[in-house]
Amino acid sequence: MYTKTIDELINDCSKLSSGMSISYSPIAPSFKFSNTGRRGIKYFSVTLPQLLSIFEDIRKNINAFENHTFYIEGEWRDLLSNYVTDNVVNALSTVQTLPLFALLNKVITICNGNVYNEKNISLDKDELDTAIEYLKNQTPNNEEYILNLLKNKNEISNNITAINKIIYGAPGTGKSYKVNEIIGSSKCIRTIFYPDMQYSDFVGCLKPTCYKDENDINHVTYEFRAGPFTRALIEAINLMGSGEHVYLVIEEINRASAPAVFGEIFQLLDRDDTGRSKYEIDVIDPDMLDYINSNIPNKIEKLIIPHNLSILATMNSSDQAVMPMDTAFKRRWHFEYLLIDYSNSTDGTIPIDISHENNSIQTINVSWKDLAQVINEELKLLKIPEDRLLGQRFVSSSELNSPELARSTLVSKVLVYLWDDVLRHGKKHYIFSTEEFNTFGDIYNAFIERKPIFNENIEEKLMSISLSK
Numbered sequence: 001m002y003t004k005t006i007d008e009l010i011n012d013c014s015k016l017s018s019g020m021s022i023s024y025s026p027i028a029p030s031f032k033f034s035n036t037g038r039r040g041i042k043y044f045s046v047t048l049p050q051l052l053s054i055f056e057d058i059r060k061n062i063n064a065f066e067n068h069t070f071y072i073e074g075e076w077r078d079l080l081s082n083y084v085t086d087n088v089v090n091a092l093s094t095v096q097t098l099p100l101f102a103l104l105n106k107v108i109t110i111c112n113g114n115v116y117n118e119k120n121i122s123l124d125k126d127e128l129d130t131a132i133e134y135l136k137n138q139t140p141n142n143e144e145y146i147l148n149l150l151k152n153k154n155e156i157s158n159n160i161t162a163i164n165k166i167i168y169g170a171p172g173t174g175k176s177y178k179v180n181e182i183i184g185s186s187k188c189i190r191t192i193f194y195p196d197m198q199y200s201d202f203v204g205c206l207k208p209t210c211y212k213d214e215n216d217i218n219h220v221t222y223e224f225r226a227g228p229f230t231r232a233l234i235e236a237i238n239l240m241g242s243g244e245h246v247y248l249v250i251e252e253i254n255r256a257s258a259p260a261v262f263g264e265i266f267q268l269l270d271r272d273d274t275g276r277s278k279y280e281i282d283v284i285d286p287d288m289l290d291y292i293n294s295n296i297p298n299k300i301e302k303l304i305i306p307h308n309l310s311i312l313a314t315m316n317s318s319d320q321a322v323m324p325m326d327t328a329f330k331r332r333w334h335f336e337y338l339l340i341d342y343s344n345s346t347d348g349t350i351p352i353d354i355s356h357e358n359n360s361i362q363t364i365n366v367s368w369k370d371l372a373q374v375i376n377e378e379l380k381l382l383k384i385p386e387d388r389l390l391g392q393r394f395v396s397s398s399e400l401n402s403p404e405l406a407r408s409t410l411v412s413k414v415l416v417y418l419w420d421d422v423l424r425h426g427k428k429h430y431i432f433s434t435e436e437f438n439t440f441g442d443i444y445n446a447f448i449e450r451k452p453i454f455n456e457n458i459e460e461k462l463m464s465i466s467l468s469k
Contacts, residue, residue, distance in 0.1 A: 028047045033045075035098070046088075050088065052132065053084075059125070062123065071118075076101055107135075161275045166313045166335050167314050170340055175338060178338060186244065193255045201261070203230055204230045204291070207225045232248035234292060236308050237292075238296055240307075247309075252314060254317065258325055280303065281304075283302070340390075342369050346400065348368050354463060364462065375458070378430050382427055415444075432454060
């Protein structure tokens with residue numbers, strides 16, 4: 001999202017290649033006025049600074065105007081066209097001369113307490129000065145407006161207190177989506193933990209790199225390669241005082257041994273009321289310290305997590321390859337559990353083959369929402385933990401774009417998850433027709449051949465839903 005102020009936006013727009021220009025006009029109220037409406041009412045607008053500039057132009061060229069107090073269209077059109085310096089108003093004056101004359105006349109009349117005469121305007125120097133002085137006093141301070149924009153932007157950002165948060169829930173409950181909602185348009189460094197991930201991957205380490213000398217000969221040297229934590233830390237330090245917040249996002253934090261990956265950074269996760277680390281630690285790796293100091297304005301000797309750096313992580317405790325977290329590590333995090341919410345489920349239907357009368361097969365279209373709810377109800381009866389159920393977004397809309405794609409998604413993603421993960425230790429017959437199918441290969445082949453694969457109970461529930469719609 002674009003983060004600069006409105007004057008900077010317009011300035012950036014003006015740099016685009018175009019035959020038509022654009023420029024910033026200071027913040028101000030505007031005067032909306034109409035024509036006589038003889039051929040349909042039309043409305044126009046000039047800003048307070050523009051109106052002020054017209055009066056100043058008239059006052060500056062009073063010798064040209066003072067003998068034209070009575071409105072004659074051709075004369076006033078020429079006067080305004082020749083002497084009005086604002087380009088926008090100048091263009092307007094040539095086609096809407098009378099409405100603009102009436103606006104000037106009304107303002108000078110009210111400012112001086114005169115009696116209004118629509119075709120006769122006062123051009124007395126003192127009365128012009130009175131109107132000009134009034135309009136000047138009503139003109140907002142544009143610099144204050146821009147400064148307030150910056151102040152409000154910083155206040156909004158500064159209201160964000162840095163936090164360490166783990167978002168967890170059943171697969172498909174929208175954990176990554178929730179993270180993106182929190183981040184918004186803020187700066188973000190994103191990584192994903194994996195079983196073999198180490199401290200050096202997360203923080204950084206010396207790694208070999210090649211370079212060519214002046215004779216085009218290759219050489220190998222070593223340089224510090226920053227990991228996601230160090231990159232996020234540098235970004236946050238450089239943005240301190242700007243009001244901008246930085247997020248370090250860790251997907252699947254429990255797929256690695258998180259305490260080992262964090263190493264001594266573990267100590268920095270304790271935060272004070274401002275979001276800053278309560279404790280500082282010495283930087284063990286001098287190469288890391290040199291790298292950080294070469295990328296920030298003021299050198300540091302000890303390491304902290306600043307108040308504008310948050311760490312967000314997602315966690316799926318139902319995965320088979322998850323690593324345990326010890327209590328000391330977990331208590332330094334806020335945990336947010338995402339419930340399964342089918343009011344916000346993925347749209348789309350899946351063609352499912354079920355048994356019909358006389359050993360025939362019928363294909364019904366079942367929405368993803370209904371299918372997942374039916375399966376989850378059975379899994380709950382089996383006391384399956386909630387974090388192993390099917391989340392509302394376990395499948396995406398793109399995976400249900402067509403009947404063929406929806407069927408492929410069901411067998412290769414949903415059914416394999418149920419067979420190999422959720423029901424891997426037994427009780428498969430609560431979902432599948434295991435009298436006929438003993439392996440997932442049997443299920444897969446039957447599904448491809450358009451044979452029913454669910455048990456009678458599941459089929460009845462799906463058919464009941466299909467008939468009710």
